[in-house]
Amino acid sequence: MEKQIYRTKSTDRTLSYTANKVASLRIKDSVKTTVRVYGDGYIGVAGKSGEADLSKLEQSAVAALGNKAAYPAPEDKGNKLIIDTGKEIIKKSELVKKGEELIKKISEDNQDFIFSGKTVVKDVEDDYTCGNTSYVCKSSYQLTYFILKHKMSASIMDEAYGVSGTEFDDKKIASDVNKLADAYLNLLPSPEEDEVTVISESSVAAHLFKSFLAQAYCGGASLLSGKLGKKAFSENFSWYCEQDPRKASGAVFFDGEGVVNENFRSYFVKNGVMCNLFTTRQTAEKYGVENAGTATAPFAAMPEEGTEGFVAEPTAENVADILKGEKAVYLSTVSGGDMTSSGDLALPVQTSYLYKDGKLTGRFPQFTVAANILDILGKDYLGASNNGIWSTGENNYIVFRAKIVNKS
Amino acid sequence: MYKFPENLYSDVRIEDRFSTLISLSDGEISQCRELREKKAFIRVYDGKMWYYASTDDADRVQDMLEELAQYACRNPEIYDSPVVKKLQVNEDRIIRFDKNSVRDVPLGEKTGFLLNTASGVRSEYLKAVQATYADRYSFYEFYSSKGANIIYDFQTCGIGVKVFFAKDKENTENYYTLNLTDFDELKEKTDTSDLVKESEDVLLHAKKLEKAGSYPVILSPVVTGVFAHESFGHKSEADFMLGDETLAKEWQIGKKVGSEKLSIVDSGLIDGAGYVPYDDEGSRATRTYLIKNGILKGRLHSAETAAYLGEELTGNARATDCGFEPIVRMTSTFVEKGSDKKEDLFAGIKHGYYIKNYKHGSGMSTFTIAPMVAYEIEDGKITCPVKIAVITGNVFETLSLIDGVSDCEEISSSPTGGCGKMEQFPLNVAMGGPYIRVSAMNVQ
Numbered sequence: 110m111e112k113q114i115y116r117t118k119s120t121d122r123t124l125s126y127t128a129n130k131v132a133s134l135r136i137k138d139s140v141k142t143t144v145r146v147y148g149d150g151y152i153g154v155a156g157k158s159g160e161a162d163l164s165k166l167e168q169s170a171v172a173a174l175g176n177k178a179a180y181p182a183p184e185d186k187g188n189k190l191i192i193d194t195g196k197e198i199i200k201k202s203e204l205v206k207k208g209e210e211l212i213k214k215i216s217e218d219n220q221d222f223i224f225s226g227k228t229v230v231k232d233v234e235d236d237y238t239c240g241n242t243s244y245v246c247k248s249s250y251q252l253t254y255f256i257l258k259h260k261m262s263a264s265i266m267d268e269a270y271g272v273s274g275t276e277f278d279d280k281k282i283a284s285d286v287n288k289l290a291d292a293y294l295n296l297l298p299s300p301e302e303d304e305v306t307v308i309s310e311s312s313v314a315a316h317l318f319k320s321f322l323a324q325a326y327c328g329g330a331s332l333l334s335g336k337l338g339k340k341a342f343s344e345n346f347s348w349y350c351e352q353d354p355r356k357a358s359g360a361v362f363f364d365g366e367g368v369v370n371e372n373f374r375s376y377f378v379k380n381g382v383m384c385n386l387f388t389t390r391q392t393a394e395k396y397g398v399e400n401a402g403t404a405t406a407p408f409a410a411m412p413e414e415g416t417e418g419f420v421a422e423p424t425a426e427n428v429a430d431i432l433k434g435e436k437a438v439y440l441s442t443v444s445g446g447d448m449t450s451s452g453d454l455a456l457p458v459q460t461s462y463l464y465k466d467g468k469l470t471g472r473f474p475q476f477t478v479a480a481n482i483l484d485i486l487g488k489d490y491l492g493a494s495n496n497g498i499w500s501t502g503e504n505n506y507i508v509f510r511a512k513i514v515n516k517s
Numbered sequence: 518m519y520k521f522p523e524n525l526y527s528d529v530r531i532e533d534r535f536s537t538l539i540s541l542s543d544g545e546i547s548q549c550r551e552l553r554e555k556k557a558f559i560r561v562y563d564g565k566m567w568y569y570a571s572t573d574d575a576d577r578v579q580d581m582l583e584e585l586a587q588y589a590c591r592n593p594e595i596y597d598s599p600v601v602k603k604l605q606v607n608e609d610r611i612i613r614f615d616k617n618s619v620r621d622v623p624l625g626e627k628t629g630f631l632l633n634t635a636s637g638v639r640s641e642y643l644k645a646v647q648a649t650y651a652d653r654y655s656f657y658e659f660y661s662s663k664g665a666n667i668i669y670d671f672q673t674c675g676i677g678v679k680v681f682f683a684k685d686k687e688n689t690e691n692y693y694t695l696n697l698t699d700f701d702e703l704k705e706k707t708d709t710s711d712l713v714k715e716s717e718d719v720l721l722h723a724k725k726l727e728k729a730g731s732y733p734v735i736l737s738p739v740v741t742g743v744f745a746h747e748s749f750g751h752k753s754e755a756d757f758m759l760g761d762e763t764l765a766k767e768w769q770i771g772k773k774v775g776s777e778k779l780s781i782v783d784s785g786l787i788d789g790a791g792y793v794p795y796d797d798e799g800s801r802a803t804r805t806y807l808i809k810n811g812i813l814k815g816r817l818h819s820a821e822t823a824a825y826l827g828e829e830l831t832g833n834a835r836a837t838d839c840g841f842e843p844i845v846r847m848t849s850t851f852v853e854k855g856s857d858k859k860e861d862l863f864a865g866i867k868h869g870y871y872i873k874n875y876k877h878g879s880g881m882s883t884f885t886i887a888p889m890v891a892y893e894i895e896d897g898k899i900t901c902p903v904k905i906a907v908i909t910g911n912v913f914e915t916l917s918l919i920d921g922v923s924d925c926e927e928i929s930s931s932p933t934g935g936c937g938k939m940e941q942f943p944l945n946v947a948m949g950g951p952y953i954r955v956s957a958m959n960v961q
Contacts, residue, residue: 128760447887
């Protein structure tokens, strides 16, 4: 009987900012252990929060084989690897002081605004063992975000800023917040053109996630059905799951089932060709497709298809290199947005900015971006970059042409 | 019980949660989990800052209280703090679900119910079906240094069935959900018969939206619920007003904020996912009018926001689980039923749209709802399904444009989803209302 153990140990320290002050400190230490056993073509799972007695968990998992959940047994490749990128991002004893300094600086520099938000500093260790295979991935990262509320505004929030990564550079964060606040205050008329060049977070592509699910795709219920192995997007568009913790903070180099991909990366679109589907080992076997190796390991549960950590492969060092001197509209805050089964996407844009000469120079009134997702990533796709808007943090932008409607 | 540190306010919340999650993918088990977790959340307040700790070892609560006390500054006048003064001291025990607890229903019976339901969904166009059963029984304890001592339980169980239909190059997805508090009642009331008919109709007959623009729109009760929750409910959460004089002036009680036909209520007293007899800082649930006949009537509070604004507690300080601190959240939020006949709402529309079901909603100054199933209305009659990506609008303009409210209402919730705010998702909430007609909404 094969056995897998997946354990996640994490330590969080979270500062909360309310109305320009540090309002709270939260301490959270957690350990979650999941044991999966495989026998007669079935999987049994058990999990425990806190310190776990592995033999008791294994007994519970064996009992759960009786649930008759079919699942292929895992492969024990006997590999061992440890990647440790953990470090002290901020000394625990200095976190409150650092947070107080940062919120004081940005609220003094931007007296038209009230700031609230959080700084989360996290150390995580993911361990996987299966027979002679064992992997350990340790990492540390921080996430800071601020909600900007203009003092004269009747809205509950007017803008948001967020930064994540392995550094907490308070000077760069303050500088970026200042840039955003300055641009916000310079209200421009709506763009005259009906079609504009747009800079967006690459997460827009996430509207395609459902179309990449093996079940939907193989059942013919995907917008992309029939396109696996074929060119479906712009040649410039490549889309992958980054699993290298040295390149993406918080990434784990093995998936929830212990699969390690070549170069810690799994492509779903390469040079415009749809090359993979979201799978687990179970769905890959069921639908006869390659396993993407991006499954998640939900606590005390069976593996599931993963949809985290996706980036558009950069085509240029900086978005300015893609634009070649052309101005563009940077989408900062989008309220929801969705697409029809035909791929027609509508993004109600709450805040957007004129991007000119490498800078955010002013804010546009609200409008809606209307485009087909296959065009955004196809004929209207101009490229992707990790740089060009903010001076710190991990970012990934895509640039495309799209229509704007509902202009104020 | 606990020895609370002196010259500080502190409280302890413990949740012993049993939960089940079973998913089927095309009739095969793709997820099966029964889990029991006991966690605690500890708060210490010194009058300036809150110090929080979350632990999955309830035996460590006393240690955590003492550790947090070391971060805080002892304050002999802490019980004179306006925030601490606001905190209620309730002693109560409300156990409602121990006789029909989902803990006592065998996993096999739950799996069998789900298999039966999923296998009943049949169509020549059905390409994939994902069915999920989820339940939860929680036993809560709350103790504070002011003397609060509260015990209550909570339960939900529900089913969701998602279908993917396709024919040639056309495809569509649809969803059925029912979330209740009793397993036997859930089995009895689950009925997916309309799901297939409706999905086939959408697949075979849905047309593209001819022209994006502003149209009269009718929202079904479930869509009215998400509209009330997203468009106005979040704005009623008073933590957004902390330290903000402009918002305090703009949001004065008594201000006209919507059509006279519109009343929105939040209540933690209603059975279901939004049942919260005591919030996570020990305040008793209330029934709070947010809007009554178009007039701003109230808002949702924690002790901190109630103290800041000089208003009464409402029982809305809530956390997703014992990993997080309570913040101001909704419970069951709904538009009150009106006096219009449903048929009359439709009869008044020459050309417009009926939004029957939704995928998701969100909202700030602009709200957005992504329809799952929508229909065109011509000369007062529903004609054919239509593909709509989103309906959007400015919140306050839209609230003023509600010109019809039906005389029947429904409140519902999701077995697996819920409300998200900042880092906390999903929080169990319910939402609903009657059919409402809005004279103009952006349809994309």
